Amino acid sequence: MTFVDGPVRVTVPATSANLGPGFDTLGLALDLRDHLEAEVIDSGLVVEVIGYGAGEVPLDERHLVVRAMRATFERLGLAPSGLRLSCTNAIPHARGLGSSSAAIVGGVWLARELLAGGHLLLDDAALLDIAARLEGHPDNVAPALLGGFVIAGQDADSSFFAVPGSVDPRVSAVVFIPSDPVSTEAARGLLPADVPHADAAANAGRAALMVAALSGRPEELLRATEDRLHQQYRRPAMPASLALVESLRAEGVPAVISGAGPTVLAFSDGVDSRASRALAEKCPDGWVTHSLAISGTGAAPADAR
Numbered sequence: 001m002t003f004v005d006g007p008v009r010v011t012v013p014a015t016s017a018n019l020g021p022g023f024d025t026l027g028l029a030l031d032l033r034d035h036l037e038a039e040v041i042d043s044g045l046v047v048e049v050i051g052y053g054a055g056e057v058p059l060d061e062r063h064l065v066v067r068a069m070r071a072t073f074e075r076l077g078l079a080p081s082g083l084r085l086s087c088t089n090a091i092p093h094a095r096g097l098g099s100s101s102a103a104i105v106g107g108v109w110l111a112r113e114l115l116a117g118g119h120l121l122l123d124d125a126a127l128l129d130i131a132a133r134l135e136g137h138p139d140n141v142a143p144a145l146l147g148g149f150v151i152a153g154q155d156a157d158s159s160f161f162a163v164p165g166s167v168d169p170r171v172s173a174v175v176f177i178p179s180d181p182v183s184t185e186a187a188r189g190l191l192p193a194d195v196p197h198a199d200a201a202a203n204a205g206r207a208a209l210m211v212a213a214l215s216g217r218p219e220e221l222l223r224a225t226e227d228r229l230h231q232q233y234r235r236p237a238m239p240a241s242l243a244l245v246e247s248l249r250a251e252g253v254p255a256v257i258s259g260a261g262p263t264v265l266a267f268s269d270g271v272d273s274r275a276s277r278a279l280a281e282k283c284p285d286g287w288v289t290h291s292l293a294i295s296g297t298g299a300a301p302a303d304a305r
Contacts, residue, residue: 001115003080007039008113011302012106013147013295014091015098016173016265017139020225020256021206027098027150028214029143029295030173034089034102035302036065038110041082051089052099064100068107072130076121080114092288094181096259101140104131109145109299132160140259147298149214166215167294172271174279176244176264177288182237187260190234199228221254221267231257238262244284253279 014032018024034051047059047066057063061070065085073079087106091099108127112118128145132138138152142162149165206226213220234257235242241262248255248266258265268276268291276291283289 001076001078001117001121003040003114004116007037007084008110009035009037009302010106010109010113010299011035012102012109012144012299013098013297014292015101015140015143016096016175016258016263017098018227018230018256018259019210019265020227020231020254021203021229022139022151022210023203023227023229024137024139025151025153026207026210027139027143027152028167028173029147029149029298030097030175031293031295032090032097032290033295034087034091034099034106036088036106036110037086037302038065038069038114039084040080040114041084043082045082046084048086049089050087052091052093053087053089056093064103065107065110068104068131068134069111071134072108072111072122072127075126075130076115078115085110092177092181092263094183095177096182096257096261096263097175097177098140098144098259100184101131101135101144104134105141105144105299113301128162129160138162143298145298148294148296151211165211167296168214168216168218170269171214171218171221171294172268172273172276173292173294174266174268174276175258175290175292176266176283177290178238178241178262178284179286179288180262182260182262184260187234187237190237191230192233195229203227203229218267218269222249222252225249225254225256225267227256234261240284244282248279248282 013029017027131141142150142152152162209224213224255266
């Protein structure tokens with residue numbers, strides 16, 4: 001096995017997991033993308049970060065993209081002589097928009113592309129397995145890799161699965177991003193070990209309804225985004241986000257905490273629609289808002305930037 005000459009480039013979308021009731025199961029790719037470039041060099045490791053994370057993330061072997069690349073090479077028993085990596089990040093970190101999943105998926109994708117004949121050695125199922133094991137669960141890495149709406153999970157034998165669903169072209173999203181981050185670990189630490197059976201049953205029904213709502217019944221999105229398993233338990237870590245979710249839902253807007261938060265995602269009917277513009281005007285002071293299309297494309301080759 002040999003490495004290719006010159007750089008390879010990938011663009012990876014932001015993702016929103018859970019979508020209300022689909023805890024650790026449902027994920028959606030959004031049209032906000034990181035761009036990464038990697039190349040095998042003679043020796044050493046060179047990492048450059050532009051955008052989110054610049055001056056904050058480590059620029060050595062601890063960098064998440066580098067760790068994902070190393071894990072992919074190790075799967076094949078390979079070690080390049082040296083690596084150069086450049087990341088241009090548009091996805092905010094620690095905001096519930098899948099920045100870590102984008103980094104992991106970008107890393108496994110770059111590593112495969114750096115191998116001559118890499119697609120014959122590692123298919124997308126293998127990349128999903130490596131990425132999900134690094135992330136710990138597949139609900140963000142699956143849409144980051146595959147794009148669109150994905151139902152993902154783990155079987156009893158510890159293998160991961162990801163099944164793409166369809167998204168009605170009328171559906172878009174408006175995200176409201178607070179200035180302060182919340183770590184996934186902190187958000188998960190607030191969840192109870194057990195939940196009432198009635199709450200689990202309610203979420204199962206709403207998660208099933210979400211599949212139908214996204215695929216062609218967007219009028220059901222308000223009901224489909226109801227959650228009893230995780231959002232309320234996370235209120236101490238993101239009270240302003242939960243307050244915004246409740247305010248929007250009281251107005252009939254299908255709003256949820258995006259992933260582990262604190263970003264709030266509201267479903268709308270088009271990136272530049274009147275409803276999306278009206279939603280953006282509800283952005284709290286000091287927050288950032290984006291009106292985003294659902295990205296049907298996951299990790300994909302990128303042009304030079």
